[in-house]
Amino acid sequence: MSVLEGYAADPSELFKAAEAVSGVSETAINEAYAALTQGCFTFPPPATQSPSAPPPGRTPESPIRDGDMYGELGQIRVEWVNMRLSIISPEGIHSQLFENDLIRFQIYVENGYLRVAEHLVKYRAIFQQAGADMAKLMDALTQRFASYGQGKGINIDLRSFLLTGLVEVACAVITGGLSTVFKVKTIAEVATQMVGDAGKTAKDNGQETSNPIDDHPLIVDTVKQYLDAMAKIERDTASAISGLSLHLHTKVVQLEQDRRYVNRLTEVNSNMAPQFLDYAQGWRA
Numbered sequence: 001m002s003v004l005e006g007y008a009a010d011p012s013e014l015f016k017a018a019e020a021v022s023g024v025s026e027t028a029i030n031e032a033y034a035a036l037t038q039g040c041f042t043f044p045p046p047a048t049q050s051p052s053a054p055p056p057g058r059t060p061e062s063p064i065r066d067g068d069m070y071g072e073l074g075q076i077r078v079e080w081v082n083m084r085l086s087i088i089s090p091e092g093i094h095s096q097l098f099e100n101d102l103i104r105f106q107i108y109v110e111n112g113y114l115r116v117a118e119h120l121v122k123y124r125a126i127f128q129q130a131g132a133d134m135a136k137l138m139d140a141l142t143q144r145f146a147s148y149g150q151g152k153g154i155n156i157d158l159r160s161f162l163l164t165g166l167v168e169v170a171c172a173v174i175t176g177g178l179s180t181v182f183k184v185k186t187i188a189e190v191a192t193q194m195v196g197d198a199g200k201t202a203k204d205n206g207q208e209t210s211n212p213i214d215d216h217p218l219i220v221d222t223v224k225q226y227l228d229a230m231a232k233i234e235r236d237t238a239s240a241i242s243g244l245s246l247h248l249h250t251k252v253v254q255l256e257q258d259r260r261y262v263n264r265l266t267e268v269n270s271n272m273a274p275q276f277l278d279y280a281q282g283w284r285a
Contacts, residue, residue, distance in 0.1 A: 024127050029120060033187045036117035037173050041074040041103055042110045044182050070111050070174065073182070077103055091283060097264045098279040105273055108259030112252055117173045118190075119248040122166050123241065125191040129163060130237040134230060141226045145219065163233075163240040167247050169198045 080099050084092050171194040174184050260271045265279050 024124065029124055030187060033117055033120050033173075036113045036120065037184045039070075039074075039110045039114070039174075041072050041076060041107050042070045042114070042174075044073040044075075069107075070114055070172075072103070072107055091280075094265060094279045094283075098274055098276055101261050101263065101274040104261060105259055108255055112255050114173055115251050115255065116248065118171050119244055119251075121171060121173065121187050121190045121194065122169075122244055124187060125195055126163055126166055126237060126240045126244065128191065129166070129195065130233050133233050137226060137229055137233075141222070144222055163236040164243060165198045166194065167240055167243040169194050171197075 077099065081096075084095055087095070171190050172185075173190055174182070256271060260269060261274070262269050263274065263278055265281070268278075
């Protein structure tokens with residue numbers, strides 16, 4: 001009896017789940033990640049430029065990410081202040097009000113980009129983990145064929161229980177600060193750390209499961225068990241990606257709400273980028 005009896009009409013059934021988690025373009029993801037992890041106010045000055053002082057409210061020991069926000073590391077605020085030290089007039093005050101609102105707004109915009117970068121890492125990690133588990137299943141099935149009739153099952157250390165957990169696990173795409181080595185992590189570095197943290201959390205919560213390929217009397221039953229396990233990984237992957245989309249939407253909406261500001265000169269509440277002319281009303285021509 002053929003091992004694939006019942007699958008002769010559509011042998012691709014054995015590979016559909018694997019195909020579902022393959023085909024992710026590493027080049028496209030890496031290029032998008034690189035573009036998203038470029039900052040201005042959330043990045044320190046270049047190494048060739050010695051900062052004169054930390055931005056207001058920050059110290060050299062301030063964490064790069066304080067809670068849910070990447071903080072201000074750039075020196076532009078300080079440079080703008082120094083540039084208009086000699087301006088003693090209402091125009092100088094209006095300029096400072098504009099600068100404060102603009103910088104705060106831009107920090108929220110950059111946090112939005114960095115949040116998308118974090119979720120891009122999670123997206124890639126979910127597919128990588130699913131692919132790794134499916135590869136383990138394929139190897140185990142091959143071993144099971146080779147040991148048929150020997151009364152041995154095969155236990156597999158699958159990590160697919162991590163898939164949905166990766167959505168919520170915290171990660172940071174940049175590390176360091178003013179007094180330490182500032183670094184934009186590669187997508188692989190962030191993913192490795194994130195998977196490790198998710199695995200530790202899952203283990204602490206008792207979420208690990210046994211994933212055997214049993215020694216069934218008929219190999220066709222082993223194939224069915226293999227397909228069930230592959231299908232479960234595919235479902236978990238789809239659920240994780242769906243949850244990731246919702247998670248990102250929630251984070252971005254929260255940033256959009258939090259970045260709203262009140263123009264301190266006009267008292268207008270806005271979610272749009274500050275415009276200099278709103279602060280320069282009444283200026284002399």
